[in-house]
Amino acid sequence: MSKEIPYKIYLEESELPKQWYNVRADMKNKPAPLLNPATHEPMTVEELSQVFCRELAEQELNDKDPYIDIPQEILDFYKMYRPAPLVRAYCLEKALDTPAKIYYKFEGNNTSGSHKLNSAIAQAYYAKKQGLKGVTTETGAGQWGTALSMACAYLELDCKVFMVKVSYEQKPFRREVMRTYGADVTPSPSTTTKVGREILEKFPGTTGSLGCAISEAVEVAVNTEGYRYVLGSVLSQVLLHQSVIGLETMAACDKYGIKPDMIIGCAGGGSNLGGLISPFMGRKLRGEADYEFIAVEPASCPSLTRGKYAYDFCDTGMVCPLQKMYTLGSGFIPSANHAGGLRYHGMSGIVSQLYDDGLMTARSVEQTSVFRAAEQFARVEGILPAPESSHAIRVAIDEAMKCKETGEEKTILFGLTGTGYFDMVAYQKFNDGQMSDYIPTDEEIARSLANLPKL
């Protein structure tokens, strides 16, 4: 039945997905609606369109249509770096001496270095189509900002990025990549916005946070003629665009008769995980197949495993819609010693609902063990993984080692979301034995959760 599996499966250009898959259409329990932060009423397309492009606002609220056409212009852009390969990790299997079969979908083969580009080009495209002049966004580790800069350069759209100040200073090369793509990069908090000035007044010398950068980007978007705000994760529209990862993966699996037993993804806001698992989850929801899905999050920012499923603010300035999600509270800030990304306090509403419904599991892992997995993977598979992606590698290796004990020949699939070229400060810490772990106390989390909005 099954063909011989090459090291890397590349679909043909003609086999690329032409529609995104909207998993909400197949969910019995839909994600809870976004609420207006002032009225606590469900957000309408009209209201959302003040912040997002019209077509994206519609996608955000669409929980009916299972498939949405990918516009030709986006398909053409996808062809520049997609299909992404589905890789059989023969070398890792051999190094682990495991009977498990390990596959990973590699999304790092583009200059932005991660899967973020899949949604960046979509969001930039709809902005351009609507006749806008530019978009604003925030970036932490820098992958999203880089991806959006690339997409905007391609479409000749202005791009204003608020970069968390500590990253702006510690990752000057990320900043330069964005500038090379023509983006305007401002360290956040800045004095260019009202919310930024307020935060600076209240916390002089603060090095910023993602929640604060979001607030600044939204403020500029809604107050500047011809601008809208775009976001790289958490939102349902983002998971929709990222479904291209899962659709390609599923097509490659079907073509070669590969049946994954478990599908593993790292989870920060949930965009990669949601995109990878969506089409497979669809099959599970429709009763066509079963898979074990595992979300992997850092022990230092454990929204699924230790957070609460509740409505919360998405940003520090509390200007964004309220979202029901697994959250650690919008004031939660992961320990500074946490090196990778995945630092967001909340989780995608779709992923949260699937998790709450018991359709997937989650586990948290500590960063030194994540970097050990990253190093092992790099040495045998020849790809230097991003710290974020390495959370999935950690669990994939753990599961493969369990198979070694039990003798089971499980098929393990994980998402390798990106490369770690801009994370060498973290690798250096690890190489020098200077990296440590941090797990928030129950009190810390309870303190943060005490500030959830009262509905």
Next chain:
Amino acid sequence: MSKEIPYKIYLEESELPKQWYNVRADMKNKPAPLLNPATHEPMTVEELSQVFCRELAEQELNDKDPYIDIPQEILDFYKMYRPAPLVRAYCLEKALDTPAKIYYKFEGNNTSGSHKLNSAIAQAYYAKKQGLKGVTTETGAGQWGTALSMACAYLELDCKVFMVKVSYEQKPFRREVMRTYGADVTPSPSTTTKVGREILEKFPGTTGSLGCAISEAVEVAVNTEGYRYVLGSVLSQVLLHQSVIGLETMAACDKYGIKPDMIIGCAGGGSNLGGLISPFMGRKLRGEADYEFIAVEPASCPSLTRGKYAYDFCDTGMVCPLQKMYTLGSGFIPSANHAGGLRYHGMSGIVSQLYDDGLMTARSVEQTSVFRAAEQFARVEGILPAPESSHAIRVAIDEAMKCKETGEEKTILFGLTGTGYFDMVAYQKFNDGQMSDYIPTDEEIARSLANLPKL
């Protein structure tokens, strides 16, 4: 006749080359022999085997066999990151509004970030096969050292890298990638070698040079039991391994009916250029087809366009064999303001002979115009190119613009050897308008050439 051309042509794994092509077999005028620096007699395999692995020494001197089998272990490693895509630059063509068809072979899709891995794994493999414990090498910009570290990690071979001190200090992230792959990285000149101590005594505070790092690496290799020296460019064995680039490119072109009119490559030591053009040059030498070949070098280190075709030292310490090549003199050091690689004073013996025979042309370009091309390319093609590779982009764009003037529909093929993730300091200089050009004076070059060895 010709099929529709996708954005990216990926050969099937089964279509990967199983033999390297040795262009020397088809050259009427063979490259001049390497000479023993002491006796000025041609080097024998026995002599070379003191420095290089036996099988590599044989490959170095083999100018008879047109094809050499690629060992299965190397083929397996190649499958981890090859085939490399041949990309149709549709977006660049559109941006330039040119009737030319532009293609590039992209070799940056692996963690080492460049084509260097093709020869690194081969050299490491033969070392392992010979039962050696480890290898030594030098690295400047860091691409070669990274590639070799990856190959050695995969084969569990020790790897000692002498990194030019200025790069060691200015490119800490390159260094960390090598360390992550388990390499031992020493800034050169160091006090760990005799030649290093001599240079430090003579020039205290020197920031090192490639020629000096080569001398240190060779000294350690010949004085350490179970070690040999490996080199990432210039040598004929390296061009042999790099022929995999050209063979894949030719197979993809033939499969899709693509007939390049001109083939363009950047040239430092000549490994990428030689590898890319070799199989096409073979056709030209055998009278089966004709192509225009263009080597592009930096105006600040113009060995082909302004150097002399003569025997010269390959290293500062003058311990390596003498090679007949286009050279600026082994004492030539490109201006510090030159940002990219391609800083070697000499050129591959094969490329030198082909150029001297009029079978290819060369031109030099200034770095600000190279970075302008890099930025333009990045914005439309979505790949952030290495400064080295961008030399080829510059000339490809120039040629495409000529086609726009004349209306000719030429097919232009160039080698995109790698990515620029670790070159953001240079990009930042360019983004800030702080980059300038430097062209050595005739006197400077004459002064350096006055020190060629007397045979």
